[in-house]
Amino acid sequence: MKRDFNLRRSWFEASARARLAGLLDAGSGKELLPPAAAEPSPHLAALGLPGAFDDGVVVGSGRLAGRPVLFAAQEGQFMGGGVGEIHGAKIVGLLRRALREGPDAVLLLLDSGGVRLHEANAGLIAISEIMRAVLAVRAAGIPVIGLIGGSCGAFGGMGIVAKLCSHLVISEEGRLALSGPEVIETVAGVEEFDARDRALVWRVTGGKHRFLMGDCQAFVDDDPAAFRAAVEALLAESPVDVDELAQLRRQQAALTQRLAVFGQCRDGLEVWQALGVAAPENVPMLDARALVSLKEGLSA
Amino acid sequence: MEILTFEYPSAPLALAGQPALCGVVGSGNLEILIRAGERPDYCRIRIHTSARGFGEIWQAVIGEFAAGNAAGGTEIAINDMGATPAIVSLRLVQTLAEYAGERQ
DSSP states (O other): OOOOOOOOOOTTTSOHHHHHHHHSOTTOOEEESOTTTOOOOHHHHHTTOOOOTTTTEEEEEEEETTEEEEEEEEOTTTGGGOBOHHHHHHHHHHHHHHHHHOOSEEEEEEOBOSBOGGGHHHHHHHHHHHHHHHHHHHHTTOOEEEEEOSTTOBOHHHHHHHHHSSEEEEETTOBBOSSOHHHHHHHHOTTTOOTTOHHHHHHHHBHHHHHHTTSSSEEEOSSHHHHHHHHHHHHHTOOOOOSHHHHHHHHHHHHHHHHHHHTTOOSHHHHHHHHTOSOGGGGGGOOHHHHHHHHHHHHO | OEEEEEEEEOOBOSOOOSOEEEEOSSTTOEEEEEEEOSOTTEEEEEEEESSTTOHHHHHHHHHHHHHHSOOBTEEEEEEESSOOHHHHHHHHHHHHHHHTTOOO
8 A cells, every 4th residue: 555644755864775766767776786695794793793784885777767877875874884895895896887888877875984994904995996996987988976965974985986976966964075073073173173063064064065165066955856856967968077187187276276265264154255155154044946046146 | 793593483474575675784773684484384583683682582572573473484684783672573574564575
């Protein structure tokens, strides 16, 4: 029996499998190495910790608006989405498969604090292999689209992987950075960054800030349907990476410029003011549509 | 971590479907994988749990599940991160329903 409780569906709260169910065409998803065929991490077992059958990532193929895609969805609730040896190997294998099959896109549903510290060296190697594989897929003309809106955001090595993607879609709940707030506080002191100040964390790493800064190409509501619509729109543009070296040089110049303009800012609020936002204190209260039109106003 | 194995008689399950998975190995949660087993009138369960010393409670929860549901002919694997007995019972019934072909 189909029941419709008319509840709002949240990407943030959904599991990796539930996100995929909302993202792909109904019934089109086919999982590679499903739980019944996979093995939990031997490293975690050696440490006396229960593993997950899929090692915290769901990989496979499916369709989105009829177009063939490959996907990898990280499960943030398992070990903070940490990348262990099997977890990483599944993503790398999927990206190499993309080179062979040539799908219209590879979708990376990121939800990870980075390397799984229990498998430190294997995890670090896995991250570097994922980075190389993402670049190889892009070089073959296949877009890699990152989707960020889970509870763990995209930090550490997966923050780097995110920025190697052709396009990023993010929600207000999503976060993207290299070092996590607690790491910065531990290393540089609470005067530098107060990780308990959640509002500050989101003003510095959150989806709205990343979108206003141009680090992410699409900003969406916390809803699987909204993520799906954003990916559909990106696919319709038939994104291809052209003239890579010139593009990299432009990006490098833009980053140098960014450091010069915003380098002294202590808070997202100051950055938004410098960007030309008339009332930066109102940004956290804006809904997705209002923020997108604010951004369009800035670039005009 | 503690590894527990149980085998209980249970009424044979009429329909055997594709392997079914429910839940996530997150704090206070667990994942359950049900697939076809060898003996049609028994249900075999293997549990990896982060919480040590709860064998008797697992035995009671699983025993009640095997007695109250037709779960014969299944092999059930559980990865647990400290789920409460109520959560375990709900997830078992949820996974069995999915295995038997009742999609939510």
